[in-house]
Amino acid sequence: MSKEDQAKGVARSAMVPSRRNVLRAGLSLATLPVLNVIAPRAYAQSAAATTVQGFETGANVAQAEQEGAVVFYTHDSGAAAAAICDAFHKDFPKITARYVSLQNGSLFSKILAERGASRYEADVIQFSDLGTAIDFQSKGGYEQYHSPQQKYYSPDHLSTPAGLYFWIAMGFAGIGYCTDQVKAAEAPATWKDLLDPKWKGKISVKQANSGMQFTEWYELRKLYGKDYWKTFAQQKPRGFNSRVQVFDRLARGDDAICGMAEWAGYQLAREKKAPVAFVAPKDGLPSSPMANGIVSKAPHPQAARLFIDWLMSLKGQVFYQENPYLYYGSIRKDAPSMPGGLRLNDFKLLVPTDMKAFLASRSEFNSEWNQMLGLL
Numbered sequence: 265m266s267k268e269d270q271a272k273g274v275a276r277s278a279m280v281p282s283r284r285n286v287l288r289a290g291l292s293l294a295t296l297p298v299l300n301v302i303a304p305r306a307y308a309q310s311a312a313a314t315t316v317q318g319f320e321t322g323a324n325v326a327q328a329e330q331e332g333a334v335v336f337y338t339h340d341s342g343a344a345a346a347a348i349c350d351a352f353h354k355d356f357p358k359i360t361a362r363y364v365s366l367q368n369g370s371l372f373s374k375i376l377a378e379r380g381a382s383r384y385e386a387d388v389i390q391f392s393d394l395g396t397a398i399d400f401q402s403k404g405g406y407e408q409y410h411s412p413q414q415k416y417y418s419p420d421h422l423s424t425p426a427g428l429y430f431w432i433a434m435g436f437a438g439i440g441y442c443t444d445q446v447k448a449a450e451a452p453a454t455w456k457d458l459l460d461p462k463w464k465g466k467i468s469v470k471q472a473n474s475g476m477q478f479t480e481w482y483e484l485r486k487l488y489g490k491d492y493w494k495t496f497a498q499q500k501p502r503g504f505n506s507r508v509q510v511f512d513r514l515a516r517g518d519d520a521i522c523g524m525a526e527w528a529g530y531q532l533a534r535e536k537k538a539p540v541a542f543v544a545p546k547d548g549l550p551s552s553p554m555a556n557g558i559v560s561k562a563p564h565p566q567a568a569r570l571f572i573d574w575l576m577s578l579k580g581q582v583f584y585q586e587n588p589y590l591y592y593g594s595i596r597k598d599a600p601s602m603p604g605g606l607r608l609n610d611f612k613l614l615v616p617t618d619m620k621a622f623l624a625s626r627s628e629f630n631s632e633w634n635q636m637l638g639l640l
Contacts, residue, residue: 313412316570317355317356317574317579318577318579319413319573319574319577319578319579319580320412320413320573320577321411321412321569321570321573321574322409322410322411322412322569322573323566323567323569323570323573324566325566325570327566328356328359328564328566328567328569328570329356329358329359329567331359331564331565331566331567332358332359332360332564332567333359333360333361333362333564333567334352334359334360334361334362334387334388334564334567334568334570334571335361335362335363335364335385335386335387335388335563335564336348336349336361336362336363336364336386336387336388336389336390336571337363337364337366337371337374337375337386337388337389337390337559338363338364338365338371338389338390339365339366339367339368339371339390339391339392339475339554340365340390340589340590341365341506341507341508341589342363342365343508343589344365344587344589344590345363345364345365346363347587347589347590348361348363348575348583348587348590349361349362349363351583351587352571352574355574355579356570356574359567359570361571364386367471367473367474367505367506368391368392368393368396368473368474368475369396369472369473369474369475370473371389371391372391372396372399372400375389375400375405375559376403379403379405384559384561384562384563385563386559386562387558387559387562387563387564387565387567387568387571388556388557388558388559388562388568388571388572388575389405389556389557389559390432390554390555390556391475391554391555391556392435392474392475392476392552392554393475393476393478393479393552393553393554393555394552394553394555394616394619395475395478395616395619395622395623395626396475396555397423397429397555397557398619398623399623401423401428401429404560405559405560406423406428406429406557406558406559406560407428407557407558407559407560407561407562407565407568408425408427408428409427409557409558409568409569409572410426410427411427411430411569411572411573411576412573413573413576413577414426414427414430414576416576416578416596416597416598417430417431417576417595417596417597418595418597421553421595423555423557428557429555429556429557430555430556430557430576430595431553431554431555431595432554432555432556432575432576432584432592432595433553433554433581433584433585433590433592433593433594433595434551434552434553434554434592434593434594434595434608434613435476435526435527435528435551435552435553435554435592435593436526436527436549436550436551436552436593436611436613437476437480437524437525437526437527437549437550437551438525438527438530438542438543438544438545438549439451439452439455439457439458439521439522439523439525439542439543439545440510440511440514440521440522440525440529440530440540440541440542440543441514441520441521441522441540441541441543442514442515442517442519442520442521442539442540443539443540443541444517444539445517445520446520446521448541451541451543452521452543452545453543453545453546454545454546454547455484455487455488455492455545455547456488456492458496458499458521458523459492459495459496459499461499463499463520463521464498464499464500465499465500466519466520466521467499467500467501467502467519467520467521467522467523468501468502468503468504468510468513468514468519468521468522468523469501469502469503469504469510469522469523469524469637470503470504470505470506470507470510470524471503471504471505471633471637471639472503472629472630472633472634472637472639473505474505474524475552476524476526476550476552477524477633478626478629479550479551479552479614479615479616480524480550481493481629481632481633482550482616482622482625482629483548483550483614483615483616484550487547487548487614493632493636496523496636497635497636501523501636501637502519502637503633503637503639507526507528507529508529508532510522510524510525510529511525511529511530511532511533511538511540512533514533514538514540515533515536515538515539515540524550525542525543527542527549527591527593528590528591528592530542531588531591531603532588532589532591535588544611544612546612547612547614548612548613548614549611549612549613549614550614551611551613551614551615552615553595553615554592556572556575557572558572576596578596578598578599581594581596581599582594582599582600585599585600585602585603586602586603591603593607593608593611594608595608
């Protein structure tokens, strides 16, 4: 089956028969930007690799098991974090995997507050946007570890210098709508269609602590200018914390349209046979690489290495692509297709390329977004 036929199949299953909603080939992963940042101080390097549970690791597995725990801080939902920890624990039953789940901005604030108080509780941390990861790197937040799994990733998808974090997955967002309230022919086909007055009071988005929402704001402002979001604010959108919450509201008909519909959230709703559909605007889909790395002064350093190697391995990456609470696209070179038969390079992705400008716009985004949602 060709990629075009596979894409048609996704559109049919989503109850979006129009070809305008079928995802088109777009930005190749190989063209995504190399991000240059100031190198931090030197950290310990990896040990000789051994093979365990079908993948290579530089961790001392015996010591990791003696440590007996790994603590994972993540932007993902509690259900997603629990699924990851449970899967790792299944492979390594002597290691208890615990997690902290918060939206990206709240997670960053928490880890900084802990470190400011000389409390080091996290072993591994995952952010939903590269800007936060780079900011954390500039504060000496990561332990450098050269995983034997790095060879399966393009240098473009590793930190600069390598070994601090890696792109664990790619999230991307389009437009979602409730099929009980909106007919396919009337659904928004482009981002500008969200500005139609008929959608006033019927649109949901995520709150400012979402890394993906920040990326969407930044990329659509580049496409359409600053007035786009000023006009969008007149639609009186509602803001929510999680993608699960957004799609549950769509399924119930509480909102007709989601203006920041993450593919992973849509796939989960689709698994539940919810009356929702996904639109991929032809101008592209705002996309955010998720960054994952070992935290400096991790309390369980060998377990952290083992956990990172497991996440970077083909086993971990397939889990990220196929678990219903995740459904992310893998950056790994040998990753199989995502559910539905598509790969990341079948999508037109809009990824921030000027990280300095992206990071510098964060405070402006927070102010504009919170004001729009009535939180200021």
